[in-house]
Amino acid sequence: MKQGPGLRIYAIVYLVFLYAPILLLPMFAFNNSRVIAFPLSGFSTQWFVAMWEDEQLFRALRNSMIISSSTAIFATTLGIFAARATTRYRFPAKGGLIALIMLPLVLPEMIVAMSLLVVLLWIGIPLSIWTIILGHILLCTPFAVAILSSAFQSLDKSLEEAAYDLGEGPISTFRLIILPLVMPGIISSLLICFTISLDEFIVAYFLGGTDTPLSAYIYGQFRFPARVPAMLALGTILVMVSILLLSIAEYFRRRGLARTGAKDTGGFL
Amino acid sequence: MGKDGLLSRIRGSEAASGLALISPTAIYAVLLLAGPLTAVLLYSVLTDGPNRVEWDFSFANYVEVWSSPIYRSIMLRSLTVSFAVTVVTVLVAYPIAYFVSFHVSPSRKSIWLFLITIPFWTSYLIRVFLWKVILGYNGVFSSGLEFAGITSGPMSFMTDATSAMIVTLAHAYAPFAILPIFVALEKIDRSFLEAGQDLGETRLTTFFRVTLPLSMSGVIAAVLIVFIPTIGDYVTPDLIGGGKFPMIANMIEVQMLKLDNKALGSALAVSAMIIVAVVSLIFLALNRRFLGAAK
Amino acid sequence: MNVTLDKTRSDLARSDMIEFQDVHKYYGDYHALRGITATIKEGEFFSLLGPSGCGKTTLLRTIAGFEGISSGAVMIDGKNMARVPANARPTNMVFQSYAIFPHLSVEQNVGFGLRRDPRTSAQKTAAVAEALEMVGLKGFGGRAAHALSGGQRQRVALARALILKPKVLLLDEPLSALDKKMREQMQIELIRLQRQVGITFILVTHDQEEALVMSDRIAVMFEGEIAQLADPETLYRRPNSRKVADFIGTMNFLPARILSETGDVVEVEAQGFGAVTLTAEQCTASGNDSAGAMVGFRPETLTILFDGQTGTDRETMGVVTEVVYYGDMTYYDVRLDGTDMPMRLSMRNVFGRPVLDLGMRTRVAWAPGALVLFR
Numbered sequence: 001m002k003q004g005p006g007l008r009i010y011a012i013v014y015l016v017f018l019y020a021p022i023l024l025l026p027m028f029a030f031n032n033s034r035v036i037a038f039p040l041s042g043f044s045t046q047w048f049v050a051m052w053e054d055e056q057l058f059r060a061l062r063n064s065m066i067i068s069s070s071t072a073i074f075a076t077t078l079g080i081f082a083a084r085a086t087t088r089y090r091f092p093a094k095g096g097l098i099a100l101i102m103l104p105l106v107l108p109e110m111i112v113a114m115s116l117l118v119v120l121l122w123i124g125i126p127l128s129i130w131t132i133i134l135g136h137i138l139l140c141t142p143f144a145v146a147i148l149s150s151a152f153q154s155l156d157k158s159l160e161e162a163a164y165d166l167g168e169g170p171i172s173t174f175r176l177i178i179l180p181l182v183m184p185g186i187i188s189s190l191l192i193c194f195t196i197s198l199d200e201f202i203v204a205y206f207l208g209g210t211d212t213p214l215s216a217y218i219y220g221q222f223r224f225p226a227r228v229p230a231m232l233a234l235g236t237i238l239v240m241v242s243i244l245l246l247s248i249a250e251y252f253r254r255r256g257l258a259r260t261g262a263k264d265t266g267g268f269l
Numbered sequence: 270m271g272k273d274g275l276l277s278r279i280r281g282s283e284a285a286s287g288l289a290l291i292s293p294t295a296i297y298a299v300l301l302l303a304g305p306l307t308a309v310l311l312y313s314v315l316t317d318g319p320n321r322v323e324w325d326f327s328f329a330n331y332v333e334v335w336s337s338p339i340y341r342s343i344m345l346r347s348l349t350v351s352f353a354v355t356v357v358t359v360l361v362a363y364p365i366a367y368f369v370s371f372h373v374s375p376s377r378k379s380i381w382l383f384l385i386t387i388p389f390w391t392s393y394l395i396r397v398f399l400w401k402v403i404l405g406y407n408g409v410f411s412s413g414l415e416f417a418g419i420t421s422g423p424m425s426f427m428t429d430a431t432s433a434m435i436v437t438l439a440h441a442y443a444p445f446a447i448l449p450i451f452v453a454l455e456k457i458d459r460s461f462l463e464a465g466q467d468l469g470e471t472r473l474t475t476f477f478r479v480t481l482p483l484s485m486s487g488v489i490a491a492v493l494i495v496f497i498p499t500i501g502d503y504v505t506p507d508l509i510g511g512g513k514f515p516m517i518a519n520m521i522e523v524q525m526l527k528l529d530n531k532a533l534g535s536a537l538a539v540s541a542m543i544i545v546a547v548v549s550l551i552f553l554a555l556n557r558r559f560l561g562a563a564k
Numbered sequence: 565m566n567v568t569l570d571k572t573r574s575d576l577a578r579s580d581m582i583e584f585q586d587v588h589k590y591y592g593d594y595h596a597l598r599g600i601t602a603t604i605k606e607g608e609f610f611s612l613l614g615p616s617g618c619g620k621t622t623l624l625r626t627i628a629g630f631e632g633i634s635s636g637a638v639m640i641d642g643k644n645m646a647r648v649p650a651n652a653r654p655t656n657m658v659f660q661s662y663a664i665f666p667h668l669s670v671e672q673n674v675g676f677g678l679r680r681d682p683r684t685s686a687q688k689t690a691a692v693a694e695a696l697e698m699v700g701l702k703g704f705g706g707r708a709a710h711a712l713s714g715g716q717r718q719r720v721a722l723a724r725a726l727i728l729k730p731k732v733l734l735l736d737e738p739l740s741a742l743d744k745k746m747r748e749q750m751q752i753e754l755i756r757l758q759r760q761v762g763i764t765f766i767l768v769t770h771d772q773e774e775a776l777v778m779s780d781r782i783a784v785m786f787e788g789e790i791a792q793l794a795d796p797e798t799l800y801r802r803p804n805s806r807k808v809a810d811f812i813g814t815m816n817f818l819p820a821r822i823l824s825e826t827g828d829v830v831e832v833e834a835q836g837f838g839a840v841t842l843t844a845e846q847c848t849a850s851g852n853d854s855a856g857a858m859v860g861f862r863p864e865t866l867t868i869l870f871d872g873q874t875g876t877d878r879e880t881m882g883v884v885t886e887v888v889y890y891g892d893m894t895y896y897d898v899r900l901d902g903t904d905m906p907m908r909l910s911m912r913n914v915f916g917r918p919v920l921d922l923g924m925r926t927r928v929a930w931a932p933g934a935l936v937l938f939r
Contacts, residue, residue, distance in 0.1 A: 011368045014361070018388050018443060021399040024409060028402075036402045037412030037423075082294040089287025097291055101298045106493075108501020108545075110518040111538055114525055115305035118312060118535065138301050141294060161630055162663035164651045166677035166728065180667045192390075199392035202503055206526070215394055222398055222508070235395040242391045250383055 022239055029233040036228060047233040057234070060217035063129055067204070067213050068197040071136040076189045078137070079144025080182075086145075087152040102142045109202040112138065117206055127209025135203035140193040147192065151185025151256060152178075184256025191249040195242050214238070312535035322532050330536035340520065340537070344544065347516040350431060351500040354438040358495050359488060361439070362446035366487075367480075369447075370454035382451070389444040397504050400437040401427070404509075430514045437505050442498070446491040453487025454480070489556050497545055517541045580642075581606040581732060581764045582627060587636035589622060596622050597633070598788040604766060604781075606731075609758050611767045611775040614785035615811070620768045623785070624734050627766065629653045641731055656725035657734040660741070662717040664709045670696070670720055671705035677728045695723040698760070700753070715746050726761060733758075735767045739774060751777055772812045776800065784808050800862070805850045806938050809860055816866075816907040817858040818900075820937065832937060834859045836880060836900035836907075840932050851938030858938045865934035866909040868896065869927040870917065877931045882907075884924045894919055898928060 028036050032044035051057060082101055086094065104112055116135050117127075125131065155178065163173040179186075198214070205216045212220070218234060221227040316325035334340050369381045388396070403409045407423035414420040427433040457480060465475045503518035510516075515523070517537065524534035582604035589597035597619050604610045612620035625631040626638050629650030638645045640654060656677075665673050675692045683691070696702055699719040712720065718738060725733055738754075739747045755778055758765045769775055775782050776796040783793040792804045803809035806817075823831040823839065830842045837859070851858055869879065885906045886897035894913055897906035909928070913919070920926060 007364060007368045007372055010364055014365050014443075015384065018385070018440070021396055021403060021440065022388055022391065024399055024402065025395070035407070037407050037409060038416040039412070078294040078297060082291050085287050085291035089283055089290065091284040091287030091291075094287070094291075097295045097298075100303060101294055103298070103302060106497055108498050108518065108541075110501045110503050110521060111306075111309075111542065112302070114521055114534065114538060115309045116301060117525070118531060119305040119308050121531075122308065134301060137297070141297070145294070156661055156663060158659040158661050158663035159665060161650070162657070162659060162665070163676075164630075164649075165628065165655075165657045166724070167651050167680060169651060177665060195390055199390070199394070201392070201394045206522075215392060218392075219394060228402075231398075235392065235398075238395065239391045243387055246383075246387060246390050250379075254379075 025232055025236040025239060028229065029236045031229070034226060034229060036232070047229040050230040051233045054230070057214075057217060060212050060214045063211055064198055064214040067129055067132050067136060068194045070133050071140055071197040072190045072194040074133070074137045075140035075144045075193045076148070076186060078141045079148045079189055080186070082141070082145045083148035083152045087149055101145060104139050105142045109139070109200075113203045113206050116203075120207070127207055127211075129208070129211045129213075131207045131209070132204055132211070132213060135207050136197045136200060139200065139203065140196050143192055143196060144189040147189045147253075148182065148185050151182040151188075154256075155181055182256075184252040187252045188249040188256075191245045191252075195245050195249075198238070199242060309535045309538055312532050313539045314536075315532045317530045317532045330533050331540065333533065334536050334540050343515060343517060343520050344541070346431070346514065347500050347541075348544070348548070350434055350438070350516065351496050353435050354442065354499050355492055355496045357435065358439045358442050358446045359450075359491050362443055362491065363450055363488070366447050366450035366454055370451055382448070385447055386444045389441075393441060394504055396441055397437055397508050400433070400440065401508050404433050404436070427509065430510045433509050434505050434514070437509055438499050438502065441505075442495045445494045445498075449490035449494060450484060450487040453484040453490070457483045485556065489553070492552065493549055497549065500545055501541065578605040578607055580604070581608075581640065582766070583637075583639040584623075585637040585639065587623075587626065587638060588634050589619075589626065589631065590634045596788055597626075600636070600788075600790060602783060602790055602793055604764060606764055607762055608780045609755065609765045609767070609778055611769060611779040611782045612785060613769055613772060613775040613782050613811075615770060617787075618785040619788040620770075620785050621736055624657075624736060624766060624768045627653075627732065628655055628657050628734055654731040655734055656728055656730040656732075657736065658718070658721045658725055658738050660736045660738070662714075662721040664712070664717050664720055664724075666710040668709055669705065670701070670707045670709060670712070673709055673720055674705075674723045674727055676724060691727055692723075695727040698726070699723045699757070714741055715750065718742070718750065722757065726757075730763065732764045732766060733761075735765065737768055737770070739769070740771075747774075754778060776812070784811060786811075801934075802845070802936060803849060803860075806852055806855075806858075806860075809849070809936070809938070814863055814908055815860045816863065817860050817938070818903060818907070820857045820859045822857060822937075822939070830937065832857075832859065834935070836903035837878070837930060838880075840935065842932070842935060842937055846933075846935060847937040847939070849936050849938045856939075860936045860938055861930070861934050863895070863908045863910040865931050866898070866907060867929040868898075868909065868911055868920065869929050877929045879927055879929050882926060882928050884920050884922055884926060887920060887922060889919060896920060898926065900928065 027040070029047055030043055030045065031040050032046070033041035082098075085091075086098060113135060116131075116138070120127065120131055159177055159181070160173055163177045168176065201215045201219065204213045205219060208216055214234075218231050221231050312322060313330055314326055314328060316323045316327060316329065365385070369378055369385075373381055401408070404426040405411075406425035406427070408426070410426055411420070411424045415423065461479055461483070462475055465479050466472070470478070500516070501518050502516060503522065506512075506514055506516040506519050512519075521534050521537050521541070524530045524537055580603045584600045584602045587597055587600040588595070600623060612623060614620045622631055626633050627640070627645075629645065629648065629652075645653060665676065668676070671689075671692055674695055675688055678688045678691065681688065692705065693702075696704055699722050701716065701719050701723065704716070704720075709717075709720070721738075735754075739750055742750060751774060754765070754767075767775070767778065776799075779796060781793065781795050782799055784791045784799065786807055792799060792808050794802075799808065799812055803812060803815075809815045818835045818837065820832050820834040823833055825831070828844045830844065830847045832840050832842055834840055840859075849860075867877075880900055882898040882900040884896055885899050886895075888895040892913060894911050896909045896911065898909050899906040
C-alpha cells in the first residue's frame with residue numbers, strides 16, 4: 001500500500017480535534033482568571049487550592065471512592081463467572097443470557113437509570129450510595145465480561161486438562177493455573193470498571209438521593225459560574241487519574257498477552 | 270468437536286455446570302434489568318394518579334405521547350440530531366479506521382487505538398461542559414478569535430443549539446465509530462486487495478469495489494453503536510441546549526421526576542425504545558446483504 | 565535412519581495393561597468409536613495410527629479420562645475405569661500442544677504433580693533434577709517456561725509426566741509440531757526413554773512412518789474402528805485390507821483371477837505375472853468390492869535385473885515410464901508387459917551402476933512370496 005501523506009495529516013488533525021477540549025482543562029485550571037476565555041491571565045494555582053478547601057467536594061470524593069471500588073469488585077466478580085461459563089461450557093439459552101447480560105451496552109443510560117429508579121421507588125428502597133452501586137454494577141458488568149472473556153478465551157484448554165492429569169481437582173486447578181493466567185485480565189477489568197464508575201453521571205445523579213458522588217457534585221457546581229474554574233481543576237485531576245488507570249490497565253493487558261503467547265489484536269475488543 | 274467440560278466429567282452434566290456458573294451474573298441482570306424494564310413496560314399502560322400510579326389499564330399514555338405536538342417535535346429533534354451525529358461521526362471516523370488499519374505498522378496499531386480511545390474513558394460530563402465553554406458566548410473560541418484579531422467582539426457559537434449539540438456528540442462518540450470499522454477492516458484478507466490490483470484495478474476502484482463492501486459490517490455496527498446511545502442522551506441537550514432544546518431523555522426526566530407522571534414517562538421511554546428498535550431494524554434490513562458476506 | 569533396534573520380546577511374561585471391551589462413543593448422533601475391542605500389553609510401545617477424524621485421539625482420551633464412553637468398558641491394569649476421574653487414573657499424558665504452564669518455571673512445571681506427594685521438598689527437588697536429566701534437560705530447572713523452544717517444551721512435558729511414575733504414558737501426536745530433523749531425533753529419544761523407564765507408552769499419530777519406526781504394535785484405525793492391530797512388519801507385509809495397504813507405505817496392484825483354491829493353496833492368474841501359486845496366509849486380505857480381485861506388492865519386492873544378472877525369483881519384462889532420483893534411492897515406474905498401468909519400483913543406488921532412462925526396456929524380477937491377494 002502506497003503511503004499518501006494526506007491520510008496521515010487527516011489522522012493527526014483528527015487526534016488534535018479529539019484531544020483539544022481536554023487540553024483546555026489544565027490550561028484554564030491554572031489560569032489566573034475567573035472567566036474561561038482568551039487571553040490567558042497568568043499562572044495560578046488558586047483554583048486547586050479552592051478545590052482542596054471544599055469540604056463538600058471531599059465528601060463527594062469519599063462517596064465516589066466507595067462506589068467505584070465496590071462496583072469494580074462486584075462487576076469483575078460477576079464478569080468472571082459469566083466469562084468462565086461462556087468460554088468453557090455449552091448450555092441451553094446461552095445466547096439469550098449473554099444478550100441480556102450485555103444489553104446495558106446498547107441501551108441508552110437514561111432508560112436503564114429510569115427503569116431501575118421506578119422499581120426502587122415502587123418497592124420503597126431509599127436512594128443512596130448503595131442504589132448507585134447497584135446501577136453501576138449493571139452498567140460495568142458487560143465491560144468486565146468482554147475483557148474477561150477475552151482473557152479466558154486465550155487460555156490453552158489443554159492447560160487445564162494437564163493440571164487434572166497431574167492430579168489436581170477443579171478448585172485447585174482454578175487457583176493454581178487459571179487464576180494466575182487471567183490475572184492481567186482481572187486487573188484490567190477492575191481498573192476499567194473503576195474508571196467507568198468514576199466518570200459515570202446519569203445513574204450517579206438520579207439514583208443517589210441525597211448522597212452525591214463526584215460526578216453529580218461537579219454537575220451541580222457547573223451552574224455557578226464562579227465555581228467553574230475550580231471544577232476545571234478537579235476535572236484536570238480526574239482526567240489525569242482516568243488516563244493513568246487506563247494506561248496501567250493497558251500495560252497489564254499486554255503483559256497478559258506476552259505471558260500466554262497470544263497475539264495482540266489491539267485493544268479490548 | 271464437542272467435549273464434556275472437565276468440571277462436569279467429575280460432577281455432572283455440562284449444561285448444569287454452565288448454567289450454575291453463569292447464574293449469579295444472569296440473575297443479577299434479570300433482577301436489575303429485565304425486571305425493571307418489564308416494570309416500565311407495565312407502568313406505561315397504567316394511569317398516573319395524584320400520588321401514585323393507579324391500576325387502570327389503558328393506552329391513553331401512548332395516545333398522548335404520539336399525538337401531542339410537543340412530544341412529536343422532541344422525538345423528531347432527537348431523531349434528527351442522532352441521525353446527523355451518526356452520519357458525521359461515521360463519515361469522519363472511516364478514514365481514521367482505514368488509516369490505522371492499512372497505513373500503520375502492526376506493532377504501532379495498539380498505541381494508535383489506545384490514543385484514540387483514551388478521551389472516551391474520561392468523564393463525559395466534563396467533556397460536554399468543555400464544549401459549552403468552547404462554544405459559548407465569549408467562550409474559548411470566541412475570545413480566541415478576538416484575541417487573534419479575526420473578530421472584533423464576543424460572540425456565541427451556540428446560538429444554533431442543534432448544531433452545537435451535533436458537534437459535541439460527534440466528538441464524544443467518535444471512538445465508538447472508529448473501533449468497529451477498524452475491526453472489520455482488519456479482518457479483510459490483504460491478498461484480496463493485491464489480487465484486485467494485480468488484475469488491473471486502481472487503488473480507488475479497489476477501495477470502492479472490494480474494501481468498502483467488505484467493511485460494511487463494521488460500518489453498520491458503528492452506525493448502530495453511535496445512533497442508539499445518542500438518541501437517549503441527556504447531558505448534551507441539558508448543558509449545551511440550556512434546557513430549551515430538550516431531547517427524549519430530558520423529557521423522560523421531566524415526566525418521571527419533576528412531574529411525577531411515572532406512567533406517562535414510562536410510555537415515553539417505551540415509545541423511544543420502539544422508535545429506536547424500528548429504525549435500527551429498517552437499517553439492518555436495508556443492509557442485510559452486507560451482513561451475510563462478512564465472516 | 566540407520567539404527568537397528570531390537571524389537572524381539574517375549575510376550576508370555578507380559579500382562580494386559582489396557583483392555584477395551586466393545587467400546588462405543590457417541591457425540592450426539594455422531595458415532596465416534598464403533599465397538600473398539602483390543603488389549604495393550606504392559607511395557608509395550610503401542611501406537612494408534614490413522615487419518616484425521618478416525619477416532620484415535622478420542623480413544624486415547626478415554627484412557628486418560630478426558631472423554632467418557634457411551635457403552636463398553638475401559639480397563640486399566642484390570643480395573644474398570646468407569647467411575648474413575650481423570651485426576652485419579654494411573655496414566656499421564658503428553659498433550660499435542662505440550663500444555664506447559666507459561667507462568668511457572670521449568671522446575672515448577674516438572675514438579676507440579678508432586679504437590680500432594682508426602683516426600684520432603686529436598687527429595688522432591690532431587691526427583692525433579694533426576695527427571696530433567698532423564699530427558700536431557702539437565703540444569704534447565706530455573707528457566708522460564710515461555711522461553712523454551714518446541715523441542716525443549718516437549719521434553720519438559722515428558723519429564724513432568726514421567727516423574728509421577730504412571731503405569732501408562734499417553735502421547736497425543738507429540739512430534740507433529742516439530743521440524744523434520746527434530747522429529748527424527750525425538751523418535752529415537754522416545755524409544756530410548758521407553759526402554760529406560762519400561763512402562764507402557766501409547767502414541768497417537770497420523771504419520772505411518774513414525775508409527776512403524778517406534779512401535780512394538782500398531783492399531784490402524786479408520787472411521788472409529790480398528791482395521792488391523794499387529795506389529796509393524798506384519799502390517800507392512802500382510803495388510804488385511806486395501807485401506808490398510810494404501811495407508812501404510814506404497815503398494816502396487818494388478819488385477820488377478822482366481823483359478824482354483826484347495827486347502828492351503830490358491831492358484832491365481834495375475835496380469836503381467838502369469839500363473840502364481842499362493843499360500844493361504846497370503847490370501848486373507850479383503851479388497852474393494854467394485855474392483856474385483858487384485859494382487860498387491862511393495863515397491864522393493866520388484867528388482868531391475870541388469871545385463872548378466874540372474875534372479876532366483878520369477879522374471880518378466882517391462883518399459884520404464886518414469887524415473888525419480890533420490891540420491892540414495894531411485895524410484896522407477898515400470899509398465900510390465902501385458903499390463904495397463906505402470907508399477908512403482910524402488911532400487912538402492914549402487915555406485916558405478918547406471919540409472920535407467922525413460923523408455924528403456926528392462927528385465928524385472930518379482931517375488932511370488934511377497935504378493936498379497938485382495939478379494
